[in-house]
Amino acid sequence: MRSPTDPYVSAGPAEALTRPSLVSVPFLRVGVAMALLAVLAALPFVARTYIIYLTIQIAILALFALGFNLLFGYTGLLSFGQAGFFAIGAYTCAKILLLVPSLPLGILGGVAAAGVAAVVLGILSVRHTRIYFAMLTLAWGMMIFSIAWKWREVTGGDDGLVGIPRAPVRLPGLVAIDVSTIDRYYYVVLAVTIVAVYALYRVARSPLGLALRAIRDSESRAGFAGISVATYRLIAFTIAGLYAGLAGTLLPPLENTVTPPVAHWSTSAEPVLATLLGGIHTFVGPIVGAALLIILKDVIVRFTVHWSIVLGATVIVLVMGFRGGVASMVGERLLRLRR
């Protein structure tokens, strides 16, 4: 917790609860965001297809992890079942695209389905905390996994669904833009990601975000202050589910297929790892972590198939020594340099 005399406290009470970070300096923040957007927009003109493919994967994991961190870093609830919502988004989108070739419809349908599931399961879950919450979400995730794996008529069983088209962006009566190449699909993902990240950024800095952090720091104190703890937890759970679902919908058009492992709890672990790697105390942490995780994975598999041993060791080192994650570490370094 920083003191009120800290010269780097920026405007807004929401900021006062977070640790100092790179993005707490408004000017720098906007500058970095603009530069990053420019690079991302220019990427298909300069980079190989494989780089584009990796960037799409980073965007998907970033959305997935950002939603997870609203639940974990902001609200203090560790969910081990986020893959369930990711899979609902992915399977629903795939089903829709196999019937109606319209990408917006697929994405919206997938997000809506994940949102409904998150509300229903959230109502059941949010009164439980700590280990019980983690166990309960694990159970939800594995239930969804077993449905994806066994309900052959709908989900295709362990073969999954195949031949999912990269359907055009079709708005009835207006336009139908072909996005079947990976470069074009990349722009769809980029646009969706920018809008979704900005929306969540506003949520995190709103009074809602502040209330969530108050619940994380002390449930009873937040309750005494008049915050309806269960309702706010449900909202956070739903938003996390929506973002997991959104991330899920972007996967089938990329891979043209969707299989049960997307629902497995090892998939639930990915946003956990990305968030931990990037840092749970900053908004950008999960994005940084997603990029690091995908790049790290890509580099390590060039040398060895035993990539998860390296990942596991990284997790252990992070938990033991660097619980702030990479984003806060860099942020703190920069602040110290400027001082």
Next chain:
Amino acid sequence: MSDFVYQGLIGLSQAMYLWLISAGLTIIFGVLGVLNFAHGSLFMLGAYLAYTAYGLWGFPFVVAVALSLAAVAVLGLGMERLFLRHLYHLDHAYQLLLTFGFVLVLDDAVKLVWGGVFKIPSIPRFLDRVLPVLGRAFPIYNVFIIAVGVMVAVALWLLFERTWWGRMVRATAADREMAAAIGVEVPRIYAGVFMLGAALAALGGALGVPVRPASPGIGVAMIVQAFVITVIGGLGNLSGAFVGSLLVGVLSAYGTLLFPVFELFFIFVIMAAVLLLRPQGLFAR
């Protein structure tokens, strides 16, 4: 009818592997308050080490099992002393994440050392017989497993209820600070409990070697079932874990027979239902 009894006995012997891993998980949670994600990996490691000593190096089966127990207990000691110990003051999420890191490392290390293939050596000769049950041949090995499981249950009960060490452990579980204040060396109790829990998981894995294929995936498969059992029995409740193991073991034996497609689904439905309706476990007093 004979099918029904036979399948029940099979389920009972399967339940004993579940009991051994759940017992360790429960003891560690009950005393340390840590839910050890890596417990399935310790089970798996116990299986691979026993396989190496028994199947590859030709040690007698009992010696191989003992070696594997000792090795995994030492590994558990290392995990507790060098890593977990530094996280007790933090949120439980970090302990869960640390043990998850161990899952990734151990599961991959096993693939690195032993390769990804299924391994199954022959049953030790003194256990390689069958027992006629209602006109069908029931393997003696399964009887042996059931006997070991029951013996471990009795031994644990004696250990915790009848020995001085057990009393210190119960005091630590009930109130860590008060126990420390009256002279219990809490850090040593923690280390001892973690070693005991690790050894129990390894015993389960090692005993399965001659009949259940050891594969890199068994750790994860076992830990998920052990979670279900500890939830059903009540987190930290040892007798609950025993009954929960019997329930899950026998039910999934009938489940695979009656509705193989949705067996997995129903297990998690039960887990979620218990968490929602009776989070203290079905058998809490």
